Amino acid sequence: MSENSFKFGKVKLEGLTPPPKGQRATYHDTGQQGLSLRITPTGSKTFIVRCRINGAPEYKTLGKFPALTVENARKATQDFLSKVSRGENPAQDRRD
Numbered sequence: 001m002s003e004n005s006f007k008f009g010k011v012k013l014e015g016l017t018p019p020p021k022g023q024r025a026t027y028h029d030t031g032q033q034g035l036s037l038r039i040t041p042t043g044s045k046t047f048i049v050r051c052r053i054n055g056a057p058e059y060k061t062l063g064k065f066p067a068l069t070v071e072n073a074r075k076a077t078q079d080f081l082s083k084v085s086r087g088e089n090p091a092q093d094r095r096d
Helices: 010-014 070-085 090-095
Strands: 025-029 035-039 045-053 056-065
Touching: 035 070, 045 070, 056 070, 070 090
Parallel strands: none
Antiparallel strands: 025 035, 035 045, 045 056
């Protein structure tokens, strides 16, 4: 397991420090497949869901931490991946 993969928890996410200017850090939740957190140099923390649809990577922004809780981010990830497993592409639907 890499240092960028761990089970998300409020205290752990609050303790993450922003990356250097010009970079973006991404962390992956071992508690929910597909759930990640991106941190910008300004300290903004955003949950995203990531998966592959027809071999192409798809990402969807779920919301900002801490306004969106870890539990709600996991639920939103499950909902997104459930739609993908039924053959839907929620990310493309949003773009259309």
